[in-house]
Amino acid sequence: MQHSAHLLDIQHLKTHFATFEGVARAVDDVSFHLDRGEVLGVVGESGCGKSVTAQSIMRLIPEPPGKIVGGHIWFDGMDLTTLDPAAMRRIRGDRIAMIFQEPMTSLNPVYTIGDQIAEMFELHRGMKRREAWQQAVAMLEKVQIPAPHKRAGEYPHQLSGGMRQRAMIAMALACDPEILIADEPTTALDVTVQAQILDLMLQLKEDFQTAVMMITHDLGVIAEVAQRVVVMYAGKVVEQAPTLALFEDPKHPYTRGLLRSIPKLGERSRQGRRHLEEIPGMVPGLLELPPGCRFEPRCSHATAVCREREPELLDLGSNRLVRCHLYGS
Amino acid sequence: MTTYILRRLVQGVVVLLAVSMICFIIFRYLGDPVLTMAGKYATQQEIQEVRRAFGLDQPTYVQYGRFIWNALHGNFGKSYVSRVPALGLILERFPATFELACAAMLIALTLGIGLGVAVSLNPSSWPSRLIMAGSLGGISVPTFLTGVLLIMIFAVYIGILPPFGRGETVQIGFWRTGLLTADGLRHLVLPATTLAMYQLAVLLRLTRAGMREVLAEEYIKTAWAKGLPPGKVIVKHALRNVLIPVVTMAGLQFGELIAFSIVTETIFQWPGMGNLLLQSIYETDQPVIVTYIMLAAFLIITINMVVDILYAVLNPKIRYD
Ligand SMILES: Nc1ncnc2c1ncn2[C@@H]1O[C@H](COP(=O)(O)OP(=O)(O)OP(=O)(O)O)[C@@H](O)[C@H]1O
Ligand SMILES: [Mg+2]
Numbered sequence: 001m002q003h004s005a006h007l008l009d010i011q012h013l014k015t016h017f018a019t020f021e022g023v024a025r026a027v028d029d030v031s032f033h034l035d036r037g038e039v040l041g042v043v044g045e046s047g048c049g050k051s052v053t054a055q056s057i058m059r060l061i062p063e064p065p066g067k068i069v070g071g072h073i074w075f076d077g078m079d080l081t082t083l084d085p086a087a088m089r090r091i092r093g094d095r096i097a098m099i100f101q102e103p104m105t106s107l108n109p110v111y112t113i114g115d116q117i118a119e120m121f122e123l124h125r126g127m128k129r130r131e132a133w134q135q136a137v138a139m140l141e142k143v144q145i146p147a148p149h150k151r152a153g154e155y156p157h158q159l160s161g162g163m164r165q166r167a168m169i170a171m172a173l174a175c176d177p178e179i180l181i182a183d184e185p186t187t188a189l190d191v192t193v194q195a196q197i198l199d200l201m202l203q204l205k206e207d208f209q210t211a212v213m214m215i216t217h218d219l220g221v222i223a224e225v226a227q228r229v230v231v232m233y234a235g236k237v238v239e240q241a242p243t244l245a246l247f248e249d250p251k252h253p254y255t256r257g258l259l260r261s262i263p264k265l266g267e268r269s270r271q272g273r274r275h276l277e278e279i280p281g282m283v284p285g286l287l288e289l290p291p292g293c294r295f296e297p298r299c300s301h302a303t304a305v306c307r308e309r310e311p312e313l314l315d316l317g318s319n320r321l322v323r324c325h326l327y328g329s
Numbered sequence: 330m331t332t333y334i335l336r337r338l339v340q341g342v343v344v345l346l347a348v349s350m351i352c353f354i355i356f357r358y359l360g361d362p363v364l365t366m367a368g369k370y371a372t373q374q375e376i377q378e379v380r381r382a383f384g385l386d387q388p389t390y391v392q393y394g395r396f397i398w399n400a401l402h403g404n405f406g407k408s409y410v411s412r413v414p415a416l417g418l419i420l421e422r423f424p425a426t427f428e429l430a431c432a433a434m435l436i437a438l439t440l441g442i443g444l445g446v447a448v449s450l451n452p453s454s455w456p457s458r459l460i461m462a463g464s465l466g467g468i469s470v471p472t473f474l475t476g477v478l479l480i481m482i483f484a485v486y487i488g489i490l491p492p493f494g495r496g497e498t499v500q501i502g503f504w505r506t507g508l509l510t511a512d513g514l515r516h517l518v519l520p521a522t523t524l525a526m527y528q529l530a531v532l533l534r535l536t537r538a539g540m541r542e543v544l545a546e547e548y549i550k551t552a553w554a555k556g557l558p559p560g561k562v563i564v565k566h567a568l569r570n571v572l573i574p575v576v577t578m579a580g581l582q583f584g585e586l587i588a589f590s591i592v593t594e595t596i597f598q599w600p601g602m603g604n605l606l607l608q609s610i611y612e613t614d615q616p617v618i619v620t621y622i623m624l625a626a627f628l629i630i631t632i633n634m635v636v637d638i639l640y641a642v643l644n645p646k647i648r649y650d
Contacts, residue, residue, distance in 0.1 A: 058553075060554060090556065092553070092554055092556035093555040093556035100547055100550065102547050105548060106547040106548055106551045108551070108552070108569075108570070109548070110570055111569075119557075120555060123556060171555070
């Protein structure tokens with residue numbers, strides 16, 4: 001058995017989907033790790049496999065059509081990819097929790113908020129209903145929902161989107177998990193509410209000493225909360241770096257493209273509405289991936305070798321990894 | 330909530346009034362009751378006397394008013410044939426029909442929901458496909474055919490279940506039940522299954538469709554992510570959401586099971602209200618027919634109202650204003 005010094009260590013994870021047209025390699029040889037108490041950002045365009053990676057960790061991939069076909073996910077000496085279902089259930093919610101993108105639909109409409117949070121305490125802590133309910137109210141208070149006693153008795157449709165996402169966070173953190181996976185937790189919310197939710201998550205992360213894996217396609221969110229970033233493209237990790245280093249000196253052409261496509265503070269006031277650069281071309285379909293580098297068709301630095309051979313993930317030192325032939329010897 | 334219930338009550342009364350009007354027309358104008366009562370060979374004078382005695386010589390609205398007045402007092406007149414109050418005659422048959430309908434509903438609900446959930450979890454397995462094909466049969470094969478087939482198989486060929494009648498019954502107060510004896514229960518199996526078949530198929534398809542939809546919902550992913558075991562996710566989180574329309578449907582169908590068990594009761598010679606109705610139609614026994622229609626309308630309206638209120642209670646999103 002292999003051990004890892006990291007809290008969560010994903011090694012060469014491959015999650016594929018069998019579709020009518022062929023096998024979609026949604027996550028293809030993805031490796032990264034998460035350490036205690038850190039916030040790791042995972043960015044990439046829509047469809048690059050962020051959610052599939054998260055669901056693989058939780059073992060929530062719908063099977064069929066999906067399947068983890070290779071790799072390991074090490075957590076506390078266990079390989080989550082092969083853990084038996086009962087043991088996996090004890091980890092889910094209790095030690096690794098997850099919140100989803102859509103606060104409108106990720107709470108069950110026929111149970112009260114309090115019931116849904118209390119369920120966590122009943123399930124993982126073996127509490128009786130009364131006690132679990134009190135704990136649920138306490139959790140609602142911690143996520144700064146006003147009048148938590150009253151709110152606990154309300155149904156999801158009686159709450160606003162921001163309130164619901166707070167309730168989701170309360171539910172996820174109920175059992176004081178070691179890891180919180182947040183899959184685009186703020187994407188569906190108004191900008192002002194987004195900022196509040198991010199602040200709340202950061203504060204709770206300190207209080208609960210939880211490591212957070214923040215999935216987003218918004219580099220602005222990453223800049224605000226993450227210490228380290230994993231950039232994904234078409235099922236692969238293309239770059240990994242500390243947040244500051246990544247923003248100051250992006251290595252992979254894809255990362256550079258992503259950074260150019262977000263507005264910088266100050267520039268707008270000087271030049272009026274600056275036209276944002278977009279990365280030309282489209283994300284390739286997972287079924288018609290190019291033989292070489294997956295970004296090659298859209299890359300302005302592409303050379304012959306990029307078309308022929310897929311680049312390896314190179315270690316550039318000082319915690320930086322990049323998957324690009326530009327940095328090969 | 331109170332206004333909601335009140336409004337439903339008023340609606341129910343209006344519908345009942347409409348039904349009563351139709352009943353009155355049937356009663357008064359379809360075939361001359363005087364002739365039926367006085368007999369074929371009555372003289373003109375006898376006919377006049379009967380007409381006066383029953384108040385049938387008065388203006389229509391007076392007659393209708395009295396009809397309603399009597400109906401409100403549970404008095405729908407006497408059966409022309411057996412000369413006893415029609416309502417009593419029907420109520421005497423009510424337990425048989427009610428027990429049959431309850432048994433059918435129980436079969437339809439448990440099998441319908443159970444199989445519907447099972448099919449939704451494994452939609453492409455061959456047992457699922459077989460069940461779905463069978464459910465189409467359940468919807469499209471007419472009741473009399475199902476009944477006759479069941480009799481042929483289980484009563485004639487295999488010979489393990491009785492083909493007709495209610496078997497041994499026990500009288501408890503006004504209620505004559507067949508549920509307390511083994512013989513009575515054995516007699517219940519085939520007719521209840523026959524009566525249940527259509528509802529079972531409908532509930533099964535409804536459950537399956539609902540489950541397929543709900544299982545794809547985000548909150549089901551949340552439920553798995555909480556670490557809940559499959560049973561809790563499927564029953565507590567998914568099925569609970571599907572149950573609202575399914576139970577509503579079942580409730581709405583229940584009144585109809587009671588009211589329209591006529592075919593099943595006829596095939597199995599079940600001594601219930603449906604059987605009585607058919608017999609009364611043969612004999613042009615209008616008081617019984619009218620009473621049956623009024624009672625059926627009353628039952629269906631009441632049950633629908635109860636179901637609507639339950640639906641509102643079950644579904645937190647319903648508003649009453
Ligand atoms: N249930 C599924 N069946 C088939 N293919 C799937 C399924 N789920 C995901 N995929 C494939 O996996 C790819 C990656 O999906 P994923 O949801 O991880 O993207 P994402 O990075 O989370 O994007 P987004 O920002 O839109 O959430 C998709 O392009 C899709 O082809
Ligand atoms: Mg996603």
